[in-house]
Amino acid sequence: MIYLDNAATTKPHPACVEAMRQALTEHWGNPSALYRFGIDAARQLRTARQSVAQALGAPTECVYFTACGTESDNWAIFSSAERLGKRGKHIITSAVEHSAVRKPMKKLEEQGFEVTYLMPDAKGRITVEALQNALRKDTILVSIMMVNNESGAVMPIEKMAKLTHSVCPNALFHTDAVQGFFKVPFRASTLGADMISVSGHKVHASKGVGALYVRSGLKLPPYLIGGGQEGGLRSGTEGLPQIMGFAAACEALLSERMANITRQNELKTMLQEGLRCIDGVKLLGAQEAPHIVNLAVRGLRSQGLLNALQDREICVSAGSACSKGHRSHVLQAMGVDPELIDGSIRVSLSSETTKEEIETFLAAMPEVIASLK
Ligand code: PLP
Numbered sequence: 001m002i003y004l005d006n007a008a009t010t011k012p013h014p015a016c017v018e019a020m021r022q023a024l025t026e027h028w029g030n031p032s033a034l035y036r037f038g039i040d041a042a043r044q045l046r047t048a049r050q051s052v053a054q055a056l057g058a059p060t061e062c063v064y065f066t067a068c069g070t071e072s073d074n075w076a077i078f079s080s081a082e083r084l085g086k087r088g089k090h091i092i093t094s095a096v097e098h099s100a101v102r103k104p105m106k107k108l109e110e111q112g113f114e115v116t117y118l119m120p121d122a123k124g125r126i127t128v129e130a131l132q133n134a135l136r137k138d139t140i141l142v143s144i145m146m147v148n149n150e151s152g153a154v155m156p157i158e159k160m161a162k163l164t165h166s167v168c169p170n171a172l173f174h175t176d177a178v179q180g181f182f183k184v185p186f187r188a189s190t191l192g193a194d195m196i197s198v199s200g201h202k203v204h205a206s207k208g209v210g211a212l213y214v215r216s217g218l219k220l221p222p223y224l225i226g227g228g229q230e231g232g233l234r235s236g237t238e239g240l241p242q243i244m245g246f247a248a249a250c251e252a253l254l255s256e257r258m259a260n261i262t263r264q265n266e267l268k269t270m271l272q273e274g275l276r277c278i279d280g281v282k283l284l285g286a287q288e289a290p291h292i293v294n295l296a297v298r299g300l301r302s303q304g305l306l307n308a309l310q311d312r313e314i315c316v317s318a319g320s321a322c323s324k325g326h327r328s329h330v331l332q333a334m335g336v337d338p339e340l341i342d343g344s345i346r347v348s349l350s351s352e353t354t355k356e357e358i359e360t361f362l363a364a365m366p367e368v369i370a371s372l373k
Helices: 014-025 036-056 069-084 099-110 128-134 157-167 240-254 257-276 302-311 329-333 338-342 355-372
Strands: 063-066 090-094 114-118 139-143 172-176 195-199 210-214 281-284 292-297 344-348
Touching (some): 036 063, 036 210, 036 240, 069 172, 069 195, 069 210, 090 099, 099 114, 139 157, 240 257, 257 281, 257 355, 329 338, 338 344
Parallel strands (some): 090 114, 090 139
Antiparallel strands (some): 292 344
């Protein structure tokens, strides 16, 4: 099988699998328990937090484990609104966010908040100027994603966070970095964002774990209340197997981060150049991130392309795997012709993708197109 849907999920790294095995067989105590076995689990949790924090470029105490990127986004958005809702009711986000941000925003609108949705350019980029024009005295929160999961556009988060804090010193800046973590080099401690969401299964860890970075000194209201885990902010017995697996994946990938980015960029360029030579193929979006290439074939439907590729043991996704058959709101916001949207597929790479796999995909595409036409 040739797996080219790494923006949807990635294969767990062998180090992650081994760490999870150890967690399930040797460190399965409750980290809150006060006997040696529990204290050992707490020690494993502390070490794991250090590893994820190191990968994020953040102080260890700023990293909170969650169950997924979606939870991190929900927590950041709802808690910011709860904390600052008395100061103002204006929130800024973009029209191309993942549903994990879009839907909480819709919910806040129902509760009386006013949300401004910044529109992207034709490539899917959100500009600093667009944010500048939207910031107001009563803006309390800005949430802009680091990398768009469909267009591969990389947003200027550092500049946006700086601008937000200079124009609105009391506003909070959140970025959904689920597609940016290990793909776009950043350090949480210098990025300037108050909150950063990441997810384990996008970076060769397992499903069921994510993290929220919360800037030192920022007091967010708790998201889950109960036993007081995660500094009292996110109660619930910690999912140590997933957390240890996440940490192991981060450790394994960290030393190779820049080499992996370079390699994926080379493969992406090869993929783009190959696709440009195939009749009828149109590349969509900025495709600045090293791992995302979106394309459409006029006159063909995504599902047909997907099935024909699947028959050749090649997995890609129809636009965003999370959009579940709906016409992509991202491509719509970019003003892409609806016929092209209906024929769009996303090819996404990882550190495991090989040159041979890209060659096989490129060789299959003209055959697939011919067979469908
Ligand atoms: N944000 C972005 C940009 C994503 O691409 C995804 C998943 O595709 C999420 C958030 C949700 O992450 P998770 O699947 O960990 O909930």
